[in-house]
Amino acid sequence: MVKQERTSHLTEMFVTSYVCIWVFRLAESVVIHVESLTKVFEGSFKAVDNVSLDIQSKEVFGLLGPNGAGKTTTVKMLSTLLRPTSGIAVVDGHNVMEDADGVRRTIGIVFQDPALDDELTARENLDFHARMYNMDGEQRRERMIEVLKLVDLHDRADVLVKKYSGGMKRRLEIARGLMHYPKVLFLDEPTLGLDAQTRRSIWDYVARLNKEQNVTIFLTTHYMDEADFLCSRVAIMDRGKLVTVDSPDDLKNSIGSDLVTLECSDPDRFTERLRSVEWIENLKRHESTIIIGTKHSAERIPEVVNLARDIGVRVLSIETRKPTLEDVFLYYTGTKMRESEANTSDRMKTMHRQSARRFR
DSSP states (O other), X not given: OHHHHHHHHHHHHHHHHHHHHHHHHHHHHEEEEEEEEEEEETTTEEEEEEEXXXXXXXXXXXXEOOTTSSHHHHHHHHTTSSOOSEEEEEETTEETTTOHHHHHHHEEEEOSSOOOOTTSBHHHHHHHHHHHTTOOHHHHHHHHHHHHHHTTOGGGTTSBGGGSOHHHHHHHHHHHHHTTOOXXXXXXXXXXXXXXXXXXXXXXXXXXXXXXXXOEEEEEESOHHHHHHHOSEEEEEETTEEEEEEOHHHHHHTTOSEEEEEEESOHHHXXXXXXXXXXXXXXXXXXXXXXXXXXXXXXXXXXXXXHHHHTTOOEEEEEEEOXXXXXXXXXXXXXXXXXXXXXXXXXXXXXXXXXXXXXX
């Protein structure tokens, strides 16, 4: 009896120790911890609304959403450029509200708007940035060579930045963000306004620096293909709220391995009929369009057409395809990306009008 109790006690101690080690390692791998983070501007405009998430060390994490969704505001709070209204944000062990200097030492940031000095060369821009972080002369020279090679600008190091193309400037800004060996690099809309070829080139550089520099990347974007290509996990943000977080593939699979998209003569009536169909994994109606998530969608098209005919509904168009992140955004938010941008723009215009009235 005593032996059984001792064995049970040892087993309990072992399990407790194992759980403690697992929790410690999990916490150690989290480089950004955000809990109930909120930012409210004057006029009660809630730009970021109760956001909570954990970002793992060395991952490429994407914050995907329309313009005005709260992505840049989130980055500004995490990088200490904007003080949160409430909530907790910790970056590499440093609380953004209590240890701003500690956060700034451990992060790099590439702003949405250009922040280079066009009258300086690439080398001079990097040298100035490095001096701000108290890097000594030899360390600055070695690191400049390293980051310029990483973004393929080492042969243009002594050219004035005003002679650079848009893509070259973006690559230089990424190099500058890496100068002081940050553990986290924030990229706020890094390919905004660039042509398709240059955007793809920037993607390759971002993927390469994540692999070679072992740096955690926090990326904001409203480009679906960018998030799909680069990110190990994606959070969809809309109107200041996080809607869902997962890998791009799992997000797409969450709405069905295949999609059937159709328009018909009576979408209200047909949607109600489809709700009772067992093989439909997900069902979404957007205006006159019905979107069905299912497996083996091509085989289901004749059945869908017959179901409509049985209740006197005409199918006007029908197609099958694999889901995209645009479909995911529509499923979880109920709007398309462009529509959400328009709605957010209206909210911000209202806020500006309210602010203007107060100053009259």
